[in-house]
Amino acid sequence: xxxxxQNPRHLVRRRGxxxxxxxxxxxxxSHVYWYRQLPEEGLKFMVYLQKENxxxxxxxxKERFSAEFPKxxxxxxxxxxxxxxxxxxxxxxxxxPSGTNSPLHFGNGTRLTVT
Amino acid sequence: xxxxAQPEDQVNVxxxxxxxxxxxxxxxxxxxxxxYVQYPNRGLQFLLKYITGDNLVKGSYGFxxxxxxxxxxxxxxxxxxxxxxxxxxxxxxxxxxxxxxMLTFGGGTRLMVKP
Numbered sequence: 001x002x003x004x005x006q007n008p009r010h011l012v013r014r015r016g017x018x019x020x021x022x023x024x025x026x027x028x029x030s031h032v033y034w035y036r037q038l039p040e041e042g043l044k045f046m047v048y049l050q051k052e053n054x055x056x057x058x059x060x061x062k063e064r065f066s067a068e069f070p071k072x073x074x075x076x077x078x079x080x081x082x083x084x085x086x087x088x089x090x091x092x093x094x095x096x097p098s099g100t101n102s103p104l105h106f107g108n109g110t111r112l113t114v115t
Numbered sequence: 116x117x118x119x120a121q122p123e124d125q126v127n128v129x130x131x132x133x134x135x136x137x138x139x140x141x142x143x144x145x146x147x148x149x150x151y152v153q154y155p156n157r158g159l160q161f162l163l164k165y166i167t168g169d170n171l172v173k174g175s176y177g178f179x180x181x182x183x184x185x186x187x188x189x190x191x192x193x194x195x196x197x198x199x200x201x202x203x204x205x206x207x208x209x210x211x212x213x214x215x216x217m218l219t220f221g222g223g224t225r226l227m228v229k230p
Binding site: 004006031033035041042043044045048056091093095101102103104105106107108109111 | 147149157158164166
């Protein structure tokens with residue numbers, strides 16, 4: 001039973017380019033969460049999605065960042081016109097469709113470096 | 116708003132000695148509490164959770180945590196530390212009536228176990 005799969009593991013972008021981060025949840029999980037971790041800091045919530053719906057995006061920057069979780073395929077976190085401050089590790093987590101006491105299962109993250 | 120505090124950036128302990136990693140929380144309502152561990156260049160791994168019932172919960176790798184409602188704490192403990200326990204530890208909280216399973220994380224505590 002594969003865990004949460006994120007790709008790529010490492011992504012290098014120049015300032016102004018676009019970054020697309022992918023996340024495939026665990027089998028049977030329909031809830032996806034994206035978190036950002038800056039160096040030597042904790043995880044900050046960005047967005048919570050269910051299939052075809054954004055449930056909570058209160059942690060997403062208002063500009064340049066967007067997320068989707070289509071009916072088919074992985075969840076995508078998209079960062080347009082990246083800046084150096086976007087350099088961080090981005091983690092995706094998933095959980096089953098019901099039960100608020102279920103722990104989140106995390107992927108190994110995508111480490112974005114903006115040069 | 117809910118929050119989690121991990122007052123120690125780093126905890127140093129000798130192998131074989133007991134360890135404690137501290138966590139306090141602030142929420143409205145009854146919390147669900149979690150501990151995760153992060154090894155270098157990896158995602159977060161679930162260790163244990165408190166939902167209800169016995170205040171002492173046991174988790175993976177010999178770790179346990181004690182829920183203390185009056186002190187709003189959920190400290191992580193292990194009777195005898197191993198060098199392989201060296202990692203970054205995160206405490207997290209969820210309010211049960213939140214939409215989904217979104218977690219709020221503390222800033223993390225680096226545990227260093229020396230031989």
